[in-house]
Amino acid sequence: GLGLSFKKEENFGEWYSEVVVNGEMIEYYDISGCYILRPWAMSIWEIMQVFFDAEIKKMKIKNCYFPLFVSSSVLEKEKDHIEGFAPEIGVVWFGTIPHHKSAEKKKRSLLYQLGLFQVAWVTKSGKSDLEIPIAIRPTSETVMYPYFSKWIRGHRDLPLKLNQWCNVVRWEFSNPTPFIRSREFLWQEGHTAFATKQEADEEVLQILELYRRIYEEFLAIPIIKGKKSEMEKFAGGLYTTSVEAFIPNTGRGVQGATSHCLGQNFAKMFEINFENEKGEKGLAWQNSWAYSTRTIGVMVMVHGDDKGLVLPPKVSSVQVIVVPVPFKDANTQGIFDACAATVDTLCEAGIRAEADYRDNYSPGWKYSHWEMKGVPLRIEIGPKDLANNQVRAVRRDNAAKVDISCDNLVEKVKDMLDDIQKSMFDAAKQKRDACIQVVKTWDEFKEALSQRKMILAPWCDEEEVEKDVKDRTRGEMGAAKSLCSPFDQPELPEVRNAVYHMLCFWKAGKKVDLL
């Protein structure tokens, strides 16, 4: 039948998998962790891309395209570099290595933490083995930075600001989820190099603001901007900023996008240096930043309901679907003509409108179908509407019905679409804010965690403490992990000693079936 067989509040994981398929966004593929992005999903990606691409062009960032393939020598360069320079502290890209581990375990742990376990390799061409295996990019630092080093000689070569729209491959083993965790996904990755730290710091925040706009202005999802803890940051960089979303149903935060300042770490590693005005050699200051198709999955999770997808008008390829409601033989042609005229009028005004004329489906079937696909506004035209020179409009977000005179159709529809966009954001923000719990004591912390809350807690930002919190909360509901230290710091509750930052904690529940 048409309806969903799982309820969002009861079986969130199954509901999600079903809604992305029934909404015709995703088709499952015969290779695990890989998904087909159908037009209904691709059009959302494209609408966001048009916005983001235009904005980075205003920042004089240029698009390029680097090869998909990475030679193993350069991919492992980072590992050698880090091992060489920092064996004692064992700080690698993804956290630290406990000192007590044996050398072999340490090596495995390093490979794991470098994500090198996730790397997919090309080892054959046809029947014959390749002399040297070639990796498929999991991210492009090691692909791009040797050429940054070649292109950057003097200060006039800076700033170098590149971006690429591409796919990356990470051969994940934990539970694959459409949009959220797949072995191949689409993203943009920005890679920039500056002469000074100040320029880099400034761009990190400019890009983060664009990510906030993607979420809040397009996807109608409230986020929190903040700085990652030392343990959660991109270990190869200097600091990481992120926009954090929240999924009330799972009680878990989800990282929406990241903007890293890499400091001069990669410049050291790849010898990206330049002669400044005074003829002195300096290392470049770099950033890297990305958002991916994961954004679409977050949007489905936050807004979807038991009738299917609910799309914010800004990102819906069809904002208004017009459905003819013929009644026996009463002026059927007149109804079809009115539908066509309505579509034309709306399209001329820049509204993305379509009509569903299929004569092998009933109006009722069409209502359910387009509700499943999440089209923000439906317009029904029957004999009565025709006679009264009006249309019946039905909102997808709150099912409100209203009759609109054809005289001010465009203005009314535009207002409704704007109102839908705004009320979807407001509803999501209200729900998210209701899940935030400020705590001052450890007991309050544990209680809030068990209630699947997002916790604002005073924080010392010491790595040992963070690991301890993770260990002490590991349990059937899943461990707590830090998400960010918000830039907007609420009043600090009176706490004893030490200078505290406020930190957002979200549960990283393993228990929860989905993420």
Ligand SMILES: O=C1CCCN[C@@H]1CCCn1cnc2cc(F)c(Cl)cc2c1=O
């Ligand atoms: O998040 C961004 C923004 C865009 C460019 N990249 C950075 C960092 C990516 C981290 N990361 C993430 N995943 C990885 C997986 C891997 F297999 C290897 Cl070898 C490395 C990594 C890795 O460095």
Ligand SMILES: [Mg+2]
């Ligand atoms: Mg150079």
